Amino acid sequence: MKKLQMKTILKFAENNAVPLLFLVIVAFGIPLSGFSMNYLVQEIIVRLSRNSFLVLALLIPIMAGMGLNFGMVLGAMGGQIGLIFITNWNIVGLPGIGLAMIISIPLSIILGWMTGKILNKAKGREMVTSFILAFFMNGVYQLVVLYGMGTVIPISNSSLILSRGYGIRNTVNLINIRQTLDRLIPLKIAGIQVPVATFIVIVIVCVFIVWFRKTKLGQDMRAIGQDMGVAEAAGINVEKTRIIAIVLSTILAGFGMILYLQNIGTLNTYNSHEQVGMFSIAALLVGGASVNKGKISNVFLGVILFHLMFVISPMAGKNLIGQAQLGEFFRVFVSYGIISIALVLYAYRKLRAKELSGSALANAQEEK
Amino acid sequence: MKEKAPLLEMRNITKDFSGNIVLKDVSFSIEPGEILGLVGENGAGKTTLMKILFGMTVIHETGGYGGEILLNGKPVMYSSPLEALDDGIGMVHQEFSLLPGFTATENILLNRESTKYNFVTELFGDRMRTLDRVEMKERAEKAIEKIGVKLDEQTLVSEMPVGHKQFTEIARELEKSNVKLLVLDEPTAVLTESEAEILLHSMRRLSNEGIAIIFISHRLQECKDITDKILVLRDGCIIQEKATSEISVKEIAQAMVGREIKASLRDEARDIHKPLLNIKNLWVDMPGETVRDITLDINEGEILGIGGLAGQGKLGIPNGVMGLYNSGGEVLLKGEPIPLNNPLYALNSKMAFVSEDRREVGLLLDEPIDWNIAFSAMQVQNRFLKPVFGGLVKLRDEKAMEEVADHYIETLEIKCMSSKQKAKELSGGNQQKVCLAKAFTLEPEVLFVSEPTRGIDVGAKKIVLDTLKRYNREKGTTIVIVSSELEELRSISDRIAIVDDGKVVGILPATEPSTAFGLLMLGTVNNGEAAK
Numbered sequence: 001m002k003k004l005q006m007k008t009i010l011k012f013a014e015n016n017a018v019p020l021l022f023l024v025i026v027a028f029g030i031p032l033s034g035f036s037m038n039y040l041v042q043e044i045i046v047r048l049s050r051n052s053f054l055v056l057a058l059l060i061p062i063m064a065g066m067g068l069n070f071g072m073v074l075g076a077m078g079g080q081i082g083l084i085f086i087t088n089w090n091i092v093g094l095p096g097i098g099l100a101m102i103i104s105i106p107l108s109i110i111l112g113w114m115t116g117k118i119l120n121k122a123k124g125r126e127m128v129t130s131f132i133l134a135f136f137m138n139g140v141y142q143l144v145v146l147y148g149m150g151t152v153i154p155i156s157n158s159s160l161i162l163s164r165g166y167g168i169r170n171t172v173n174l175i176n177i178r179q180t181l182d183r184l185i186p187l188k189i190a191g192i193q194v195p196v197a198t199f200i201v202i203v204i205v206c207v208f209i210v211w212f213r214k215t216k217l218g219q220d221m222r223a224i225g226q227d228m229g230v231a232e233a234a235g236i237n238v239e240k241t242r243i244i245a246i247v248l249s250t251i252l253a254g255f256g257m258i259l260y261l262q263n264i265g266t267l268n269t270y271n272s273h274e275q276v277g278m279f280s281i282a283a284l285l286v287g288g289a290s291v292n293k294g295k296i297s298n299v300f301l302g303v304i305l306f307h308l309m310f311v312i313s314p315m316a317g318k319n320l321i322g323q324a325q326l327g328e329f330f331r332v333f334v335s336y337g338i339i340s341i342a343l344v345l346y347a348y349r350k351l352r353a354k355e356l357s358g359s360a361l362a363n364a365q366e367e368k
Numbered sequence: 369m370k371e372k373a374p375l376l377e378m379r380n381i382t383k384d385f386s387g388n389i390v391l392k393d394v395s396f397s398i399e400p401g402e403i404l405g406l407v408g409e410n411g412a413g414k415t416t417l418m419k420i421l422f423g424m425t426v427i428h429e430t431g432g433y434g435g436e437i438l439l440n441g442k443p444v445m446y447s448s449p450l451e452a453l454d455d456g457i458g459m460v461h462q463e464f465s466l467l468p469g470f471t472a473t474e475n476i477l478l479n480r481e482s483t484k485y486n487f488v489t490e491l492f493g494d495r496m497r498t499l500d501r502v503e504m505k506e507r508a509e510k511a512i513e514k515i516g517v518k519l520d521e522q523t524l525v526s527e528m529p530v531g532h533k534q535f536t537e538i539a540r541e542l543e544k545s546n547v548k549l550l551v552l553d554e555p556t557a558v559l560t561e562s563e564a565e566i567l568l569h570s571m572r573r574l575s576n577e578g579i580a581i582i583f584i585s586h587r588l589q590e591c592k593d594i595t596d597k598i599l600v601l602r603d604g605c606i607i608q609e610k611a612t613s614e615i616s617v618k619e620i621a622q623a624m625v626g627r628e629i630k631a632s633l634r635d636e637a638r639d640i641h642k643p644l645l646n647i648k649n650l651w652v653d654m655p656g657e658t659v660r661d662i663t664l665d666i667n668e669g670e671i672l673g674i675g676g677l678a679g680q681g682k683l684g685i686p687n688g689v690m691g692l693y694n695s696g697g698e699v700l701l702k703g704e705p706i707p708l709n710n711p712l713y714a715l716n717s718k719m720a721f722v723s724e725d726r727r728e729v730g731l732l733l734d735e736p737i738d739w740n741i742a743f744s745a746m747q748v749q750n751r752f753l754k755p756v757f758g759g760l761v762k763l764r765d766e767k768a769m770e771e772v773a774d775h776y777i778e779t780l781e782i783k784c785m786s787s788k789q790k791a792k793e794l795s796g797g798n799q800q801k802v803c804l805a806k807a808f809t810l811e812p813e814v815l816f817v818s819e820p821t822r823g824i825d826v827g828a829k830k831i832v833l834d835t836l837k838r839y840n841r842e843k844g845t846t847i848v849i850v851s852s853e854l855e856e857l858r859s860i861s862d863r864i865a866i867v868d869d870g871k872v873v874g875i876l877p878a879t880e881p882s883t884a885f886g887l888l889m890l891g892t893v894n895n896g897e898a899a900k
Contacts, residue, residue: 361651
């Protein structure tokens with residue numbers, strides 16, 4: 001009995017190695033950083049409202065067996081272009097956010113459709129393909145924003161344009177929409193600000209994803225995620241369904257980016273989207289998701305653990321060795337590290353499965 | 369009314385793959401509710417026949433087929449299996465096409481789920497309809513009931529025993545509302561005896577309901593028990609078509625194996641008794657060719673044939689011993705243990721292997737013939753290298769490589785332009801000869817040859833087999849040859865071991881009549897009986 005318990009504990013630990021590791025890091029880091037509980041809770045709530053939507057955008061391609069969608073960066077670009085336009089037109093508040101989202105939709109559809117088409121040509125290598133595709137599209141984005149805007153695309157607002165007359169400035173002040181959603185329904189509990197409206201939106205997305213899994217399309221995606229061949233043989237249009245999965249993910253990533261930036265309040269025209277992809281994927285993996293499995297609970301657990309580490313690591317670093325830079329170093333190190341670990345674990349589990357089938361054969365001999 | 373057309377009729381079906389005829393003038397018909405047994409050796413054309421019926425893409429890509437298919441008297445020609453399904457023809461495959469992470473219900477109703485309306489469909493179309501789990505459960509239960517087995521429709525496929533997977537597959541075909549004809553491709557191969565019993569029972573139920581069944585099986589006793597009519601295919605022709613009641617299992621086996629090789633072609637039995645290689649309790653995890661428990665002694669200087677049906681594990685033996693697939697057990701060469709999962713050690717121990725997968729494992733397709741022939745010897749034995757700068761650096765000895773290549777091009781009659789021609793430009797038979805030359809260059813003591821004649825023409829076949837034989841006689845090399853073609857084994861081996869379900873079921877001298885091997889392969893007799 002005891003042996004059995006031990007086994008289940010070990011199995012649990014193996015299956016949740018990454019979140020447990022982070023739990024340990026955070027548990028050591030919190031006292032070291034010396035932050036008050038109140039401060040940490042406030043930070044976590046802010047980060048949850050800021051990042052959850054983006055991370056949720058990753059779930060649908062995982063369901064369709066396409067791995068971690070590094071191409072979500074493309075959606076983020078669409079969202080940013082929407083924000084540049086509404087800032088240019090000086091549209092304030094909620095209508096501004098709404099319009100930015102509407103502008104991002106057609107962009108996301110086009111970019112997502114293109115990504116989907118390309119990924120269909122690279123089945124089984126979706127992740128590395130989308131990763132490189134994001135780099136490539138970054139170049140296109142820069143071309144449009146740096147040279148196209150103010151020349152081909154009319155931008156009249158001089159605070160947006162570089163002094164040379166065309167191209168968007170490095171940073172765009174999103175004062176028009178800054179935290180409008182977060183502060184729509186003000187709520188303060190024990191001195192902690194809670195962005196109720198943003199959370200409502202996030203809950204709606206969660207409900208959508210849960211509901212989506214129950215639709216015919218969701219079922220088809222789950223089938224494709226397990227075995228493309230079988231799904232195809234059953235008459236499911238595999239390629240089209242995969243494209244839909246990526247388009248949905250790209251649209252959600254665009255929306256997520258707009259919510260993320262309305263919370264931050266400034267747009268880093270040439271950098272914001274780059275970081276977002278990596279940090280979202282790292283957060284999801286920290287939450288215990290893997291290349292072929294992702295749940296909503298992984299999203300929230302991941303955002304909490306990953307960003308808690310973000311918050312505490314500079315102070316913990318400073319208190320530990322007198323250097324706050326350690327924190328910054330730690331962030332990047334951990335983000336890339338965690339993605340690597342997740343990919344290695346994924347390969348390791350495949351190998352393990354192979355070994356197990358071998359030992360099953362050996363055991364079958366002994367039983368006789 | 370009397371002249372009612374049969375449910376399905378296939379008339380004068382012929383099919384060739386680039387000149388290689390696999391089906392010749394095959395005609396048969398099946399009535400509603402009839403169970404037709406389709407038997408034949410591997411490569412007899414059973415699978416191709418079914419592929420033609422279902423209009424699989426491979427058939428169309430290789431130039432279609434001759435003859436016609438009539439369904440209820442109307443000619444049909446399917447361009448994809450989905451069209452056949454629409455006409456009520458279902459197929460249960462040998463390999464499971466189930467999704468492991470789905471429940472039985474989800475698999476049975478894959479892409480035919482019951483759905484409910486919701487407002488989103490107005491905007492985005494029917495794929496946004498939500499699944500109706502309650503109705504799906506009912507439909508799945510009904511389909512399972514049709515087979516007459518107990519199967520929890522909520523279990524995940526990954527957690528099911530194989531038998532239940534098979535039933536799930538069948539239930540999926542049955543759930544299709546208009547199914548009239550079911551093709552079962554070796555459904556009992558993976559089942560235990562009691563599970564097979566249940567399956568046969570449910571097949572009878574289905575036939576009573578008027579569903580016709582084409583039953584492909586290697587277990588002849590089952591065919592005898594269940595079918596109404598038996599069709600024996602051999603080399604693409606129908607050898608026998610008889611009502612089951614008029615034929616015995618032995619007659620079926622004889623018809624299947626058929627051709628008797630002339631005695632004169634075979635050498636006299638040699639008396640070789642000194643063991644060289646001992647394999648004990650070997651298991652090999654090779655997908656599709658799992659070896660479960662093989663114990664086998666190979667004598668010095670003999671040619672040992674390993675036969676058996678596809679998928680029973682005969683290919684796993686050389687692949688396991690040579691360390692290409694994960695394996696365990698004990699292998700002793702002259703009493704010295706050979707560590708498994710270590711190809712280099714195996715090669716260093718003077719063992720060589722000609723793989724059945726010559727394009728992926730056997731050859732460097734983009735390299736010239738002489739490189740291919742010298743490659744293993746260069747890697748393993750440091751040959752074909754010449755020291756430069758006093759041995760500081762070793763370079764390829766192109767001249768020696770060319771010499772050895774030319775030697776083999778001549779002796780093995782490799783048809784090529786020169787030893788510098790690329791391996792991928794050669795025909796299958798010549799590629800096989802290059803693989804053999806590569807193994808010979810290693811000068812092995814034990815040579816494993818796996819399916820040496822697969823996919824090559826008759827002339828090349830003879831050269832390959834003759835070469836192996838000559839090599840064995842001249843150099844005394846022990847050869848283990850694995851092949852699906854029994855007659856080929858009988859023509860060159862001293863002894864033949866038959867593998868069934870990952871185990872050796874019997875070892876007989878090659879002089880035994882082919883029916884004895886046939887019966888062993890089909891698992892209809894036990895060892896004692898066959899050895900008599």
